[in-house]
Amino acid sequence: MTSATKLASTSAVAALVLATVWLFWPSSLGGATTYVSTTGTSMEPDFHTGDLALLSTADSYAVGDVVAYHSESLDTIVMHRVVAVEGGRFVTQGDNNDWLDDDRPTEDEILGELFFSIPQGGTALDALRSPGVFLPLLAVAAAVLAAGARKPPVRASLRALRRRAARFSLPAAAAEVDEPQAAGGARTRLSSTSARALARQVALGAGGVTLLAAVACGVLLAVPTTQTETRTLQVTQEGRFSYTGDAVVGTTYPTGVVSTGDTVWNRLVDDLTVSLDTAVTGAGITGTAGTLHLDVVVSAPDGWSAVLTSGAPATLTGGRATAAVDVDPEAAAELLGRHHEETGTSAGGATLTVTPVGETTGTVSGRAFRAEAPAGLAFALDGTSLRPTSTDDAAFAPVTRTAVDIEEAGPRSIAVLALTVSIGQARTFAGAVLLLALVTFVVAAWLGRLGRDDVADSFLVRHADRILPVASFSPAGTVIDVSDAESLHRVAERFDTVVLHHAGDAEDTFAVRDVDATYRFVVPIGPDGRRGKPPVPAARVADPAPEPADVTGPLGYRGLFA
Numbered sequence: 001m002t003s004a005t006k007l008a009s010t011s012a013v014a015a016l017v018l019a020t021v022w023l024f025w026p027s028s029l030g031g032a033t034t035y036v037s038t039t040g041t042s043m044e045p046d047f048h049t050g051d052l053a054l055l056s057t058a059d060s061y062a063v064g065d066v067v068a069y070h071s072e073s074l075d076t077i078v079m080h081r082v083v084a085v086e087g088g089r090f091v092t093q094g095d096n097n098d099w100l101d102d103d104r105p106t107e108d109e110i111l112g113e114l115f116f117s118i119p120q121g122g123t124a125l126d127a128l129r130s131p132g133v134f135l136p137l138l139a140v141a142a143a144v145l146a147a148g149a150r151k152p153p154v155r156a157s158l159r160a161l162r163r164r165a166a167r168f169s170l171p172a173a174a175a176e177v178d179e180p181q182a183a184g185g186a187r188t189r190l191s192s193t194s195a196r197a198l199a200r201q202v203a204l205g206a207g208g209v210t211l212l213a214a215v216a217c218g219v220l221l222a223v224p225t226t227q228t229e230t231r232t233l234q235v236t237q238e239g240r241f242s243y244t245g246d247a248v249v250g251t252t253y254p255t256g257v258v259s260t261g262d263t264v265w266n267r268l269v270d271d272l273t274v275s276l277d278t279a280v281t282g283a284g285i286t287g288t289a290g291t292l293h294l295d296v297v298v299s300a301p302d303g304w305s306a307v308l309t310s311g312a313p314a315t316l317t318g319g320r321a322t323a324a325v326d327v328d329p330e331a332a333a334e335l336l337g338r339h340h341e342e343t344g345t346s347a348g349g350a351t352l353t354v355t356p357v358g359e360t361t362g363t364v365s366g367r368a369f370r371a372e373a374p375a376g377l378a379f380a381l382d383g384t385s386l387r388p389t390s391t392d393d394a395a396f397a398p399v400t401r402t403a404v405d406i407e408e409a410g411p412r413s414i415a416v417l418a419l420t421v422s423i424g425q426a427r428t429f430a431g432a433v434l435l436l437a438l439v440t441f442v443v444a445a446w447l448g449r450l451g452r453d454d455v456a457d458s459f460l461v462r463h464a465d466r467i468l469p470v471a472s473f474s475p476a477g478t479v480i481d482v483s484d485a486e487s488l489h490r491v492a493e494r495f496d497t498v499v500l501h502h503a504g505d506a507e508d509t510f511a512v513r514d515v516d517a518t519y520r521f522v523v524p525i526g527p528d529g530r531r532g533k534p535p536v537p538a539a540r541v542a543d544p545a546p547e548p549a550d551v552t553g554p555l556g557y558r559g560l561f562a
Contacts, residue, residue, distance in 0.1 A: 034111045036068055036079050037122030037224050039407070042094030043079065052121025052222070053079055055112030061090065066114040069105040073366030076228065076409035077111070078103070102366065121222075200461055203444035206437050213434035220427045226409035233364050235282040235402040239356065239374040242396070243327075245272035260396065264379070264386035266329040272386075273326055274354045278374065280319040282404075284365040290316045292358035292373060294325035298332050298381065301349040304339055308332055308352075316360060325354060333383050351389065352381040365406045374398035456508040456523040459485040466492055466499055473502040473509055475518040488512060488521040 034055045038047045043066075047053065055068050061082060067090070068079040080101060084091035089104035242260045247253035248268045258269055274296075280288050293313040299305040311325030332352050340346050355376035362369060375398040379386040388395065412423040421429075460467060466489070482488045492499045492512045502509045508523040 034068055034077075035222050035224050036077060038079065039228055042097050043081075044096045046095060047079075047117070048119075050120045050123035052118040053114055054116040054118075055079070055114050057111070058113045061107060061110055061113060067092065067105075068111045068114075069103065069109050070111070071101070071103045071366065073102045073363070074407075075365065076407065077224075077226065079114070102363075122224075199444045199447035203441055203447075206441035206444055209437040210434060210441050213430055213437050216430040217427070217434050220423065220430050223412065223423060225412055225423055227412040228407050229410050230405055230407050233283060233404045233406055235280065235285065235362075235364055235369050235371050235404055237278060237280050237360060237371050237374055237400045237402070239276050239278045239398045240396065241274065241276055241354070241377040241398075243272060243274040243377075245269050261388065261391060264329055266333060266384055266386075269329060271326065272329060273324055274377065275322060275324040276354075276356055276374075276377075277322050278316075278320065278356070280316070280360050280362070280371060282364055285319065286363050288316055288319040288360060288362035290321075290358055290360040292316065292321050292323045292356055292360075294323050295355045295357050296325055296327055296332070297353045297355050297376075298335050299351050299353065300336065300339055302343070302345065304343075306335060306339075308335055310357075313358070319360075319362075323356065323358075327352070327354070327386075329381075329386050332381055332386075336381060337383070348382060350381040352379045352386060353377065354379075364404050367404055367406050369402055369404045371402040372400055374400045455485060456510075459489075459510065460501070463489050463499065467501050467510075468498040470500050470502050473500060473511060475511065475520060476513070477515075478517040480517055480519050482519055482521050485510060485521050485523075488519060491519045 036053045036055065038051045038053060039049050041049075053066075053068070055066075058065075061067055063082050063084060065082050066079060067082055068077055069090075069092075070076070071078040078092070078101065080092040080094045080097075082090050083093045083100070086104070089106055090110065091104060092101045093099070094101075243258070243264075244260070245258040245264070246269070247256055247258050247265075249256040250268070252265060252268055253262075258264055258272060264272055274294065276292070276294060278292060291313040294311040296308040296310070297305055298308050308331060309325065309328075311323055314321040314323040329352075336350050353376045356373035358373045360371040360373075362371075377396065377398075378389040380389050413420050414423065414426050482491065488499060488510055495512065495514060497512060500509075500511045500513065502511075504525075506525055508525070510521045510523075512519040
């Protein structure tokens, strides 16, 4: 591959990467893409819970577009379809809903228009965030880093090579090994080779970490910055019963007035009015509506009951209403008597209950609710009087509570073991790791010269721990030229010895010495100083004899010797 071709390929890849980053860069970091993990059923059948939607900003929006905006009433991001435009504001509705959204966002408030969706993409991202997946990724990254750092130091490797070389009794003139303290090119070559080998290992490890960090960054950037949480709000409807009426002035009623809590004697009380003041309270309640009226119900112990009368309905205003009903104790006793006459019974224990009837509706934090009316006020009924069945304050102040589940968006966090970090902190950490790993990879790759088309240098880098540089080299015994450098390395592994390397002006020579043979691989150096492909190996004879014999070497290599 020529330099121009390499430059073109690199430029194309860089352009593709930049275009992808520009297209998918999230709006939370200054980009134009919004990521929404869908929940609920409002956009079925096109979207289901767990899908991932990608939205991008547009110059304008029209009816039919699926858009996302931050709902003030729900306090979360909503993705629905535009169904109308009214006065510069957009009317939206879920495809599976039969009502319109309460919010009317403007064009500036719309986060973007749907351009891509991934079924269950949100679920997959949540799974990747889980400790069961995230921790193994960290473990793999740590293992790759550890693999890159396992390269032995140059000085320790040289000592090991000396110990191996000491096993063979090489003639003094055969090979002169450079000492690390000696000045000159050999020491520089050894240190440079070992450094490049280490740099190559570091580059491989940094490349793996870069890939993992890039995946982690992509996942963290795709994950929405908020997560939906459910909290329960209580809507409370409190009531307060009271009654009053005119009575005959006397010992029983000195003031001529019946007050709340008094026994109502039928002969002495003409008019009795029971009232209920009610109020609906709760955090974030808006739009309360409804009516409330009071029914007077007479009940017998045998299960019979009948409505004696009903009061006029009262409308809730601002969550409050006051309903009243007139009670005629004598009419209630007469109705009960007719029931006893018809059934032939006269058992006691009858009750008269003033029962609230109605329903309250409204919204709390954008969620609709319905609240039932509070409990009624019961009186013991007989032929002569009405008595409250309980004088406790709870009997006169009934309370009804309605639970409303609110789904709201909050800052997303990631739990790793006992540590919980925000999505912003996780993104910062992943970005820092990616940047550090990328810089390490580029520097190590440059130092290791991963792309050099140099047979000798590539062999030196790959097997630096087994190569011993020598200042000069004279082959002894039978010389066997091998076909490639890796074959020579296998010979060295078989004998568990070193590969001698002599860097000459015209060629690089690699050799492995056995007791009576030298295995050799030669890489010629061209006029331009580049080490090219070695010539086809041919048998070489150190001391040619008139009649050579064809002999097979110890490892199956064939050669000639005298």
